[in-house]
Amino acid sequence: MEDNPVKLMEILTGEKNPILRQKSQPVEHLTKEVRDLIMQMKRIMNDNNGVGLAASQINVSLRVIICEVDNKFYAFINPEIIKFSKETSSLEEGCLSLPNIYGEVKRPEKIILRAINSDGTKIKLKAFGLLARVIQHEIDHLDGILFIDKAKNIKREMQRTGGQI
Ligand code: ZN
Numbered sequence: 778m779e780d781n782p783v784k785l786m787e788i789l790t791g792e793k794n795p796i797l798r799q800k801s802q803p804v805e806h807l808t809k810e811v812r813d814l815i816m817q818m819k820r821i822m823n824d825n826n827g828v829g830l831a832a833s834q835i836n837v838s839l840r841v842i843i844c845e846v847d848n849k850f851y852a853f854i855n856p857e858i859i860k861f862s863k864e865t866s867s868l869e870e871g872c873l874s875l876p877n878i879y880g881e882v883k884r885p886e887k888i889i890l891r892a893i894n895s896d897g898t899k900i901k902l903k904a905f906g907l908l909a910r911v912i913q914h915e916i917d918h919l920d921g922i923l924f925i926d927k928a929k930n931i932k933r934e935m936q937r938t939g940g941q942i
Contacts (some may be wrong), residue, residue: 778865780905783806783900787821787835787837787863788821788825788834788835788873788874789833789834789835789874790873790874790876791875791910792877792878792925794874794921796832796833796836796838797833797874797918797921797923798921798923799810799833799838799921800846800919800920800921801831801832801833801838801839801840801918801919801920802838802839802840803839803840803855804839804840804841804854804855804893807854807893807895807897808907808923811839811841811854812913814832814837814839814841815843815852815895817835818830818832818835818841818843818852819843819845819852819905820843821835822843822873823845825873825941826941827873827941827942828844828845828846828907828911828941828942829842829843829844829845829911829912829914829915829920829942830843830844830873830915830917830942831915831918833918833919833921834874834918835914836909840854840855840919841853841854842854842915842916842918842919843915844858844908844911844912844915844942845906845912846907846908847907851908852894852895853890853892853893853894854892854893854894854895855889855892855893856891856892856912856915856916856927856934857890857891857892857916858888858889858890858891858912858913858916859889859890859891859901860886860888860889861885861887861888862886862887862888862905863885864885864886864887864921865883866883866884866886866888866910867881867882867884867929868881868882868883868884868910869881869882870910870914870924870928870942871941871942872914872923872924872941872942873941873942874918874923875924875925875934876941877934877935878931878932878933879927879931879932879934880924880925880928880929880930880931880932881928881929881930882910882914882924882927882928882929883927883929884909884910884914884927885888885909885914886905886906886909887903887904887909888903888904888905888909888912888913889901889902889904889916890904890912891902911942914942915942
């Protein structure tokens, strides 16, 4: 993929960026604007070869996250983790909002998520592995938390191609 500075500018970056550090607000009504936001987020995530994105990363302070794991796309509105497993796993994460930074983050291996999907249906989802990790990383964004707050062995290196959340 060739560099496109216009596309990259759509994603807010910086560990001290005040917008990335604020708590996002719940979605009260699932309007066309919210559905359009999800489509815009999907385009930006795909253009940047990401596997997840939170609305706050594109300067929209609403509790909306998306992810794409194993070629399956998910959009979650007002997501809430209602159960975390005691079992944890550690994996290196990166983030589209923290280019060139990587670090190992320990997170619960399995979660149960409650959310609203883009059809407006209330859902409950059990997730494990990468999907559970991406969901936790994105919900952290909604609370102003960045992965480097939790990471160990932080590395700063040249940008890799894709896989950031
Ligand atoms: Zn991120």
